[in-house]
Amino acid sequence: MAVSLPNVLVLKPTPFITLLGEQFFASKKFTFLKAYDSPLPLHQFLSTHSHSIKAILSSVGAHVTADILQLLPEVGLVVTTSVGLNQVDVPECRRRGIKLANAGHIFSDDVADLAVGLLIDVLRKVSASDGYLRKGLWATKWDYPLGSKLGCKQVGIVGLGNIGYGVAKRLEAFGCSVSYCSRKRKPFVSYPFYESVSELAANCDVLMICCGLTDQTHHMINKEVLSALGKEGVIVNIGRGAIIDEKEMVRCLVQGEIAGAGLDVFENEPDVPEELFAMDNVVLSPHIAVFTQESFKDLRDLLVGNLEAFFTNKPLLSEYED
Numbered sequence: 001m002a003v004s005l006p007n008v009l010v011l012k013p014t015p016f017i018t019l020l021g022e023q024f025f026a027s028k029k030f031t032f033l034k035a036y037d038s039p040l041p042l043h044q045f046l047s048t049h050s051h052s053i054k055a056i057l058s059s060v061g062a063h064v065t066a067d068i069l070q071l072l073p074e075v076g077l078v079v080t081t082s083v084g085l086n087q088v089d090v091p092e093c094r095r096r097g098i099k100l101a102n103a104g105h106i107f108s109d110d111v112a113d114l115a116v117g118l119l120i121d122v123l124r125k126v127s128a129s130d131g132y133l134r135k136g137l138w139a140t141k142w143d144y145p146l147g148s149k150l151g152c153k154q155v156g157i158v159g160l161g162n163i164g165y166g167v168a169k170r171l172e173a174f175g176c177s178v179s180y181c182s183r184k185r186k187p188f189v190s191y192p193f194y195e196s197v198s199e200l201a202a203n204c205d206v207l208m209i210c211c212g213l214t215d216q217t218h219h220m221i222n223k224e225v226l227s228a229l230g231k232e233g234v235i236v237n238i239g240r241g242a243i244i245d246e247k248e249m250v251r252c253l254v255q256g257e258i259a260g261a262g263l264d265v266f267e268n269e270p271d272v273p274e275e276l277f278a279m280d281n282v283v284l285s286p287h288i289a290v291f292t293q294e295s296f297k298d299l300r301d302l303l304v305g306n307l308e309a310f311f312t313n314k315p316l317l318s319e320y321e322d
C-alpha cells in the first residue's frame with residue numbers, strides 16, 4: 001500500500017529554491033507542494049490543499065503572511081532557508097502556535113566573508129579596476145585613482161550576533177579597530193560599545209550592517225546616521241536592504257556625502273536603484289552572501305533534519321528565537 005508522505009508547501013521559485021535543486025525536492029520523505037507549478041491562483045491552490053499542508057518551506061522573497069496562514073489551519077511548522085525571518089509574519093505564527101526554524105548559524109562564515117570582501121572591494125577598487133582593465137585603459141593611459149588602506153580603519157559593526165562577530169574577528173586580523181552597537185552590550189568582547197548607531201557612525205570610518213530587519217531596525221540607517229558617518233565614510237550592508245533608508249543613501253552617494261558602499265541587499269529586491277550602476281565607489285551583489293556550495297549542502301541537511309524532527313515530534317535542530 002502506498003504510504004502518503006507529509007505535505008510541505010513551497011510558495012515561490014525564489015533563488016534559494018532554485019539553488020536547493022530538483023533532487024532536493026524529489027525527496028522520498030516529504031511531498032513538496034509547489035504552489036507555483038499549479039495553474040490555480042494561489043488562494044485557490046491553498047484552499048484545495050488546506051487540510052493536507054502541515055509545514056511551509058519559506059525563503060527570502062516568498063512571504064508567509066497572516067492571509068496565507070489563515071487558509072492553512074493544519075500548518076505547525078514554518079522552516080526557512082534563511083537566517084533572517086523578515087519574510088514571515090512571526091507574531092502571527094506565534095499566535096497560532098506554529099513552530100519556526102531558521103538556517104541557524106550555517107551561513108555565518110560565508111556572510112562575514114562576503115561583508116569583508118565587499119569592504120575590500122570598495123576601498124581597493126577591485127571591481128572598478130577590473131572594469132578599467134577590461135576597457136583597455138591600462139594600455140592607453142594611467143589615470144587610475146589611489147585606493148584606501150583597510151588596516152588602519154575604525155570599523156563600526158551594527159549588530160554583534162554571530163555574523164557581526166565573524167566580521168569583527170576578520171577585520172581585527174586585518175589590523176582594523178572595531179567598535180559596535182547592538183541591542184545589548186556583549187559581555188564576551190572588549191570592543192567599545194555604543195548605545196546609539198549615530199554615535200557609532202560618528203566614531204568610525206566604516207559602518208558594517210550585520211543585524212536583522214525588524215520594526216526597530218527598519219530605516220535605522222537614516223539621514224542622521226549617514227551624515228554622522230560623513231564624507232570619508234563607507235557603508236557595507238549584508239543584513240537587509242530596508243535597514244538603510246535606501247533613497248537617502250543613494251542621495252548621499254550621488255552628492256558625495258558618504259564615500260562609498262558595498263551592498264548585497266536592497267530595499268525592493270530584485271530592483272536596485274539605477275543611480276548606483278554608474279558609480280565606481282559602489283560595489284553591488286545580488287543578495288548572494290550565503291550562496292556557497294558548502295553551505296547549501298549544510299542547508300539541505302538542516303532543512304531535512306528540521307522537517308523530520310517536526311514530523312516525528314522531536315526538538316527542532318535550529319528553532320528560531322526572537
Ligand SMILES: O=CC(=O)O
Nearest residue numbers: 081082083084290
Ligand atoms: O539573506 C539570507 C539569510 O537571511 O540567510
